[in-house]
Each structure stands twice: as C-alpha cells, then as structure tokens.
Amino acid sequence: xxxxxxxxxxxxxxxxxxxxxxxxxxxxxxxxxxxxxxxxxxxxxxxxxxxxxxxxxxxxxxxxxxxxxxxxxxxxxxxxxxxxxxxxxxxxxxxxxxxxxxxxxxxxxxxxxxxxxxxxxxxxxxxxxxxxxxxxxxxxxxxxxxxxxxxxxxxxxxxxxxxxxxxxxxxxxxxxxxxxxxxxxxxxxxxxxxxxxxxxxxxxxxxxxxxxxxxxxxxxxxxxxxxxxxxxxxxxxxxxxxxxxxxxxxxxxxxxxxxxxxxxxxxxxxxxxxxxxxxxxxxxxxxxxxxxxxxxxxxxxxxxxxxxxxxxxxxxxxxxxxxxxxxxxxxxxxxxxxxxxxxxxxxxxxxxxxxxxxxxxxxxxxxxxxxxxxxxxxxxxxxxxxxxxxxxxxxxxxxxxxxxxxxxxxxxxxxxxxxxxxxxxxxxxxxxxxxxxxxxxxxxxxxxxxxxxxxxxxxxxxxxxxxxxxxxxxxxxxxxxxxxxxxxxxxxxxxxxxxxxxxxxxxxxxxxxxxxxxxxxxxx
Numbered sequence: 048x049x050x051x052x053x054x055x056x057x058x059x060x061x062x063x064x065x066x067x068x069x070x071x072x073x074x075x076x077x078x079x080x081x082x083x084x085x086x087x088x089x090x091x092x093x094x095x096x097x098x099x100x101x102x103x104x105x106x107x108x109x110x111x112x113x114x115x116x117x118x119x120x121x122x123x124x125x126x127x128x129x130x131x132x133x134x135x136x137x138x139x140x141x142x143x144x145x146x147x148x149x150x151x152x153x154x155x156x157x158x159x160x161x162x163x164x165x166x167x168x169x170x171x172x173x174x175x176x177x178x179x180x181x182x183x184x185x186x187x188x189x190x191x192x193x194x195x196x197x198x199x200x201x202x203x204x205x206x207x208x209x210x211x212x213x214x215x216x217x218x219x220x221x222x223x224x225x226x227x228x229x230x231x232x233x234x235x236x237x238x239x240x241x242x243x244x245x246x247x248x249x250x251x252x253x254x255x256x257x258x259x260x261x262x263x264x265x266x267x268x269x270x271x272x273x274x275x276x277x278x279x280x281x282x283x284x285x286x287x288x289x290x291x292x293x294x295x296x297x298x299x300x301x302x303x304x305x306x307x308x309x310x311x312x313x314x315x316x317x318x319x320x321x322x323x324x325x326x327x328x329x330x331x332x333x334x335x336x337x338x339x340x341x342x343x344x345x346x347x348x349x350x351x352x353x354x355x356x357x358x359x360x361x362x363x364x365x366x367x368x369x370x371x372x373x374x375x376x377x378x379x380x381x382x383x384x385x386x387x388x389x390x391x392x393x394x395x396x397x398x399x400x401x402x403x404x405x406x407x408x409x410x411x412x413x414x415x416x417x418x419x420x421x422x423x424x425x426x427x428x429x430x431x432x433x434x435x436x437x438x439x440x441x442x443x444x445x446x447x448x449x450x451x452x453x454x455x456x457x458x459x460x461x462x463x464x465x466x467x468x469x470x471x472x473x474x475x476x477x478x479x480x481x482x483x484x485x486x487x488x489x490x491x492x493x494x495x496x497x498x499x500x501x502x503x504x505x506x507x508x509x510x511x512x513x514x515x516x517x518x519x520x521x522x523x524x525x526x527x528x529x530x531x532x533x534x535x536x537x538x539x540x541x542x543x544x545x546x547x548x549x550x551x552x553x554x555x556x557x558x559x560x561x562x563x564x565x566x567x568x569x570x571x
Contacts, residue, residue, distance in 0.1 A: 087470040091415040094474070095422060099126035102426035112431040119261065121427040134425055139418065146417035148251030148469070149410070151270070151368045153403060155244040158375035159197070160402020161395065165383035167329065169205050170322050176209060177317065181217040185297075188213075188224060189288030192231035193281035197243035202232050203513040208520055220303040222524050226533070227292035229517045230540040233505040235288065237468070237498035238548075240278035242371055245468065246270050249494055252420070252472050256480040257490040259424045259433070262570055267360040270367045272491040272566035273498065280551050287547050288540065295539055303524075325385035332381045333374055340370050359565035409469065416473040423477045433481030446486060448556050451496045454479055455549060458500025463508040468501045484570060491566035495552055503545040506537040 085093070103125030110123040125131050143149070162168055172191060179187040188210045195202025207228040214224030237245060250270050257263040318326070344351040344363040353361035363370070379398075383389030389398070423429035440450050458475065465471045480493045505511055514533070521528045554560070559568050 087465070087467055088412050088415055090470070091412065091419050091473070095415065095419050098419065098422050098426065098428060099131075102422070102428050103127040103131070105428065105431070110431065112427065112434050121430055123427045123431060124425065126422060126426065131426075138421065138425075142421040143414045143417045146251065146413060146420075147254050148248045149413055149417075151247030151251060152244045152409070153406060154368055154372050155247055155375070156402050156406055157399045158372055158379060159243060160405070161379035161383070161398045162375055164398040164401065165379050165388040166322075166386065167325070167379060167382040169209075170318065170326060170382070172206060172209055174318055174322075174326060176213045179213075181219065183289075184214060184217055184219060185223070185227060185292035186285060186289030188228050189231045189235075189292065190281070190285035192228055192288065193235040193285050194239040194241040195232045196236050196239055196245040197241040203229065204516065206232055207517055211520070211524070215303075220297050220300045222300055222303070222521060223292055223297035225517065225520055225524070226536050227288065227296055227540075229513070230291075230506045230537050231284070231288040233511065233513075234503055234540045234544040235281065235284040235548075236502040236505060238277050238281040238284055238502070240274075240281055242270065242274075242367070246273075247368060248469050249273075249472060249498070252469070252476050253480060253490045253494045255420050255424075256429075256476040257484065259427075259429045259477070260481050260484050262484055263490070266490065266570075267365075267565050268490060269360070269364045269564075271364055272563040273495045274563040275560070275566075276495050276552065276555055276562045277498065280548055283547060283551055284544060287543060291540055291543060296536060299536075321386050325382045328385045329378050329382045333378050336374055336377050340373075364564055412467075412470065416470070420473060420477050429477045430481060432478050433485060436478055436482040437485040440482070440486065448553060450483065450486065451488075451492070451552065451556070452549060454483075454493075455496050455500045455503075455545070458497055459504045459545065462501055462504045464510060466505060466508060466510045471501060472497055487569050489562075489567055489570050491562045492556070492568050495555075495562050499545060499548045499552065503541055503548070507534050507541055 102123060105123040106125035106128065111120050112123070113120045126135065175191060176184070176187060188206075192202065192206055192210075195206060207225045210224035210228035211221035212224070215221040237249075247270060250268060250272060253272075254268045257266065257268060340363075343349050344358075344361065347356060351361060351363040351366075352358065380389065380395060383395065383398075389395050420429075440446060440453075445453055458471065461471055461475070465474070476493070476497070479497075480490050483493045484490065506514075508514070509530070515530075518528065518530055518533050521533055525532075555562060556568055561567055
C-alpha cells in the first residue's frame, strides 16, 4: 500500500497542495480507524458474547418490554441460563441452516459466477459501450454502472478500465471514464433494474430482523420489495452520474495528452464474430425462457399467480430466485458453449464450483451473523432496543422521513469503516427495522434507506480494497497521482448521489408510492 501513497517530492507545490494535505489527514484518520476494527467474523463473535452477557444481566434484573399497540409484554431471557444454554445447543445449526440470505445468495452466486467466468458479463459491457455515441458515453457508463451489483465485485474490477478505454477511443479523457465508472459503480451500487445476490442478501436479513415483531405476520417480504425504487433510482442516478462525469469531472482534468506506453492501448472493444454469435444465441435463449416464465404468471388463471388470481403476492414473486437462477444458468451455458469457453459439462461444473468457493468467507461470516440475529430475537433484546430507539426518535421529534434521513446518514458514516453490506446490515438491521416498524414504517422502507447509506460513501473509504486498484489504474495515465488526488475526484459524486437518492425516496414516501410489488411505505 505504501507504493500507492508516496509523498510528493519535498519542496514541490501546487495550488491545491494544502487542501490535499488536509484531505490526506482525514483519509488517514479514517483508514486507521477502519484498520482498528476487527474482521467482521471477530466483530460478530464479540457482539454475540456481549449480547449473551447483556441478555443474562437484563433477565436477572427482570427487564421486560411492552410492545406498543398491543397488550403483549415480552420478558428478556438470558443466554447464560439453563433455558439459554438449552436453546443454544438445540438451535445452533438451525439458526444457520434456516438463515434466509444463505440459500438465495449461494444459488445466485453459482450462476452469476458462471456468466462471469465464461466472459458473458464483460462481453455484454463491451458490446454496450462500443456502440454508444461520444456525447452519450458518460451517461451510458453511469447507467451500466448503476446495474453493477448484479455482477457483485466484478463490476468494480471490469467496468472502470473498460470505461477508460472507450472514452479514450472516442477522443475523451480516459481518466474521466475510469474514475466516473468506479464512482457510479460504488455510489450507486445498490440501485438498478437488474436483480442479483445483493438483493437476496438484503431481503433475507430484513425478513429475519422484522420477524421479532408480531406486525411482521402477513407481510410479504420478497426479493423485489425495493424493485420500483431501485429501478427508477438507477435511471435518475445514471443521468446524474453522466452529468457529473461530463460537466464536472472531465473539465477539471483538462485536455488529455498521452505519455508513454499505456496498457489500455493494447485492448480492443470490438467483438469477435464468435462473441457476437454467442451474444445473439444467449439473447434468443434468455428471451424465450423469460417469455415462458411470464406466461406462467401474467395470463388469467396462470399457475404462478397468487390466491384468487392475484399478481401480488404470488408464487412467481416469492420464487423469483429460482426464476433468475434459470435465466443466468441458461445464459452462462449458452454463451460459454457457443464461444467455446465451455467444452464439456465438467467445465460448467468447475466454473460453478469455483464461484461458490469464493464465497467461503461469506459463509463463515453468515454463520456467526445468524447466531447474533437469532439471539437478538430469542432473548428479546432486539425488541427492547427497537422500542427504546423508537421512543428516543419520538422524544427528539425525529419521526417520519426525518428519521429515515438520520438513518441514511448514520449508515453512510458506518459504511466508511464497515464496507461489507451484509455485515453492516446484519448489525443495524435488527435494531432499526423493528424500530421503524414501531413508528409505522415498513421493512421495505428501512431496506430502501439502507441501500442509500450502504452505497453513497463506498467510493471514498480507504477500507474499499478496489480503491487502490483504481489508483494503480489511474497511475497508468497519471504516474504522479496519489490517493488524495483520487479521493478528491471521487468525492464529487458522494453528496449529489446521496442527496438525489434521498430525494427519490422522499418522493416515494411523500406520495405513498409502493417501493416494489406489494411493498408499501407504511405498515398496513
């Protein structure tokens, strides 16, 4: 890392040297604070131990909580008791095995990984960007970047250098494409009209956290509860991102003057004939598959409609993960065999297996997180904290959308230090989801707000490992670029993205628009 943050030559000065030094000091403080945090697995283990002690102490003093709006009173139960130890022994494995995010995330990772390893995702991005007119390039890059969570970390690795290349090929500044692409991938990470493993991860934790309250009974919490919000957000954020790239970032970079050999010059966006055949075959197969899936849901009397022929809720929505699994599987296999990246079924199995292997750390973290959330629920400490948090918000006069704004700001600050969305949502979700439910707000609204906070500051935190990868790429074009230089350019996107995204959520809130199919703003 030291090679990426070398200090400038002594005596060198620039007009913005002092602001950069101040920025570097702030970034160094954030970096040291983030480095001081333990690994998320250790963090969850410590939280579990703390919950065990606190729950036991609260049971000893006879703590209880009355659920507002009902006559039910819940007693806090401690882990270090006879009942607690029996609960732990009997439920340690079920807590993990039935944890909602596990199955959905792993199922989607298998097939998204297949599509990535066959080269389909990169080819789609190349084909899209290569045909975009010069003036529309920033907006196209921002739009594609807003869908990047579908590809997980692949988007942050592949899209920025491709954007730099296509900018350069069009006679625009490649650094604007590189930095703008990365900024839009991260700051708008949880937006998009595409669906991926991130959505499964979010909704699983949301479902588990909401279940601590009786009001969760009857709520249809499915993969698409934020779809209307994220889809519309991605369009608006794409327009905003494109504007910031072309009207704010690129003019500040000045004219581009190539110097020396650049690795990007050896790349070519043009698709080969076999890649074009692969995309065409994939498009045909996936279109036919999706048409068949919709035919099982849309017509009157279709088998995937809900009770009394309802669109929402319905087996189609509750089973959207298997539907997406089939789409990605067919896409990956069709493209892979067409372009000869796959030559046998064993190649496909290997690609899927390797994708799951990469999730080993996530699986271990989810094992511990599942125990923490289960203990929150069983001990009633989660309900107690939620009631106290709701009462605190009310006593401070922070209610309604103001509470959402405060929560987004809190999540954005925490995101500077805990960049794992699953870890952060597992930490704050069990408290704030029930708290907002007690204030009359749905879990779908809490999750939508968290999406904003979990994305907006991701571009500027030194805890983001891809930040340093982008800095290394930046130095191909600007050998003297430093971390502060990169962060100052990325910071252009943070506040506008957060403000505009909050405004979009405010529109949904103010007009009581559904955030997704059957997902209302308030509790019915």
